[in-house]
Amino acid sequence: MRKPFKIGEKEYKFKKDAVAHYRTILNSYDFGQSLNDADFNDLIDLLDYEHFNYLAELESTGDDGNEEIESNEASTEESADEGLSIEEIRVARVQFNTKCFEIVYNDKTSCYISYLMIINNTQHSPEKLFSIACRNAIHSDIRSVKQIHFDNHSIKGQVKCQETGLLSKWTELVVDHRQPNTFSIIVDRFKEVNRIDLESIEYTSNDQNHIVFKDESWTNEFRKYHTEKASLRIVRKECNSSRTGMARIKRTSKDLIIK
Known part of the structure; x- marks a missing residue:
């Protein structure tokens, strides 16, 4: 039996179902709008999913220094005085007038992410x-x-x-x-x-x-x-x-x- 594809607490039968879910979130907002709490939490789950893929790659290199890495919750919800944390996620306008998720940090820097690349687990x-x-x-x-x-x-x-x-x-x-x-x-x-x-x-x-x-x-x-x-x-x-x-x-x- 096929093992369900899981991001956070949500399970999907196929990766394409996860892609459809995040595409729906992206397309439900206008340029510049911030995600509501539920959608924000789904994006946090996606970022944590990506992060643990990074750590898996590090472990494959023989690095044994991961015991000091904080838990999921700390990585995304830590307070501003403890380091960089995510303040907001919004929908940005990028090349060719297309939409993209933009992660905004508490130091007011930001970056774009590709939900497709994360879900497809591009090595x-x-x-x-x-x-x-x-x-x-x-x-x-x-x-x-x-x-x-x-x-x-x-x-x-x-x-x-x-x-x-x-x-x-x-x-x-x-x-x-x-x-x-x-x-x-x-x-x-x-x-x-x-x-x-x-x-x-x-x-x-x-x-x-x-x-x-x-x-x-x-x-x-x-x-x-x-x-x-x-x-x-x-x-x-x-x-x-x-x-x-x-x-x-x-x-x-x-x-x-x-x-």
Whole structure:
């Protein structure tokens, strides 16, 4: 007998039924609307489901540092003075006028999530895990850049988007890596310069249940390298999302290579 697919306390006969449930939630809101309590809790369950998939991958690398990781409830409901926590989940407008879930944290940063990728349990390759750890390594640096920019340039709580010139609120803006040194390019060059063997890198989880390097020296080294290479701007989210993946062009069978 087929084992039911479970997210939180809800069981689904097939993954497609879970996909339909979260698609219904997404489509029941207009752009900018916040989720009600019931739907918010369903999204929290989905995020916890994703997080435990991360931990399973860490365990498969032989990492034994997970005994200090907090429980589900602590990971999503911890108070603001204890670390990063989820304050709100809303429906955002992204590329091509489509909808997406946006997670808003208590420090007013936010990120988009794909319910399809989470439910389908897209495996995180060594490259993906390394990139996640690099992004988490610079989280505080990126937030500091944004805060300093607002402190120096805000007009009644708004600053100009450095691409469109529109006065925008904190929640409407993100810190963007100016080309050609996009974040993905910086990560790739860091790997090349340090001749990193991705299979040998170990990860753990910090107090906010973020995937981080087990060896803190890698965190420090990447922060230093990123500071040297990154040119940053404050832009509206739709400007940033429209360029997602532009710098990540994979080699194809038709490409010419040096032999």
